[in-house]
Amino acid sequence: MPQDRTLAAAALLCGYAMLIGFTDNYVRVIAQAHGLWQFHLTRTVMALVLLGLAVPLLGLRLRAVNPRAVLARSLIHGLAMLIYFGALAFLPVAIVAAGLFTAPIFVLLISRFAYGHAIGPVRILAVALGFVGVILVLGPEAMSGASAAAMLPVLAGALYALGNVATREWCPHESAETLVAGFFGILGVFGAVGLGLLTLMPLIAPPGPDGFLLRGWVWPTGPFLTWTFVQAAGSLLGVGMMIRAYQLTDAGRASVIEYVILPASAFWSWALWGELLAPMAVGGMVLIVAAGSMIALRARVGEPVVP
Template sequence: MASPDRTLAAAGAILIYAMVIGYTDNYVRVIAAEGGLWQFHASRSAMALALLWLLAGPLGLRLRPANPRAVLARSAIHGLAMLIYFGALAFLPVAQVAAGLFTAPIFVLLISRFAYGHTIGPVRVAAVAVGFLGVVMVLGPEAISGASAAALLPVLAGLMYAMGNIATREWCAGESAEVLLAGFFATLGVLGLIGLSVLAVVPVAVPEGAAGFVQRGFVWPSATFLFWTFVQAAGSLFGVGMMIRAYQMAAASRVSVFEYIILPASAFWGWLIWGELLTLQASLGMVLIALAGGMIALRSRQSPTAARQ
């Protein structure tokens, strides 16, 4: 049985997660300039799992799952979501792929209501709608253009990501965050090795630089690749750990709205690191994203009846 919601604590955990992931993800372009997606996943997972193992003793971490089948199922769902998401980047615009993944809060609401019978009030529904409108404004009109069968792939990733987030609380509430972290990185590591093996047997043409990120097989890693992959591993280990704790502390239909903050966080680091500026439309979209999160956070401070809305 799930524990009582701690919505504000979950919001804080998601904010930390967004700031850490927003920073590390801004350096994926550096990794992509010379390495490939599959080697990145395999290398990052190996580093993250090694760090987790080294920290287990000093921090007293529990790495043995209470329910291995549930952990495996959740890890597989999340891993496949990321595989579809990054795979779609090979032939769809980044904005369109990102917009598809950010349909996840909508699916969280639907699954929570119709699969688990959770009460979903009008405030939560409105927050999801406001947040998604903000996401579309940030990503621009290209995010919703070019509808095709292939464009359904990012939406499928969003559906699977939503299922994995719900599974965190519904299936794995009794698991430690470190167990779910280990499962997540192990799955992505296996998928990375599979991708490298396939590309070794069936090589494909690889464009130069970041354009060849998805199609590129194994290359001898440089010091730059190894350094930023390690930064990714350490940052993801901490950031994803905070995200997992958030979904363990509060209902997925609340926490998923807070995840919209990832876009403003990434934009902030993009401005600070690369000097990238936002349009007025994107800035207004971020205001809507912040408003969506505020609607959920403020509602949670009211009476128990209101907090269910």
């Protein structure tokens, strides 16, 4: 089993959250006139070109140690993101986000029952605090509207959790750049398939962000190319940091620390667009930070890898 380095993983996840929180705030700009599938394909091409340029400069290793494991993990994470973005087409954002952030609960269940890892009371409490914090940040509407369709984001959360467990359990010896390339490659394939289907069977897409999922190929504008490039570069670095974090520490710990992405996104929403949070949401962020701190502080005082 790889050596556990929870504090280093926490630093990487905080960096990842700040990067992704910034770039994801500009998806609203991309969605004004372009579609999800074109975005995924274009971003993948840009990201892989950047990664290809970095390989000789930084001496990176793209060859997979276990290609099957890398492909399986990439498919799982890619499907999670596909379901997540697809659910945004017909469910409120609050419900979709709340479903995805059930992932730490699934991480604990998978780690315990599939791999036999012990689950200590501190980690259980941290997951509970973090999830309550997520609900407070998203607001009461996150718990309304329960239906069969509302289970799709929960499925995305389960798949995302499985992919995160797989990062350490299936791919401990893979380089972060190998897993990043697999992740973006699968999303690019999904984007190409989506564009192909919409070309053969075009749909009427509503104007603006409401047509993000249904919109086919649109001639790329300057803002689309600019912000998609920012997304590609930021996601390339951010996802690489996230993947490395899951290789450095137990997935149950990393998944709780990853809750910090919500406060990071809220910070950038305020800094970029002037959007302020309600007091209840601020209280939720305090719980999220407390959950991550519990995990990190336990590691600092010398807690063994499995509490």
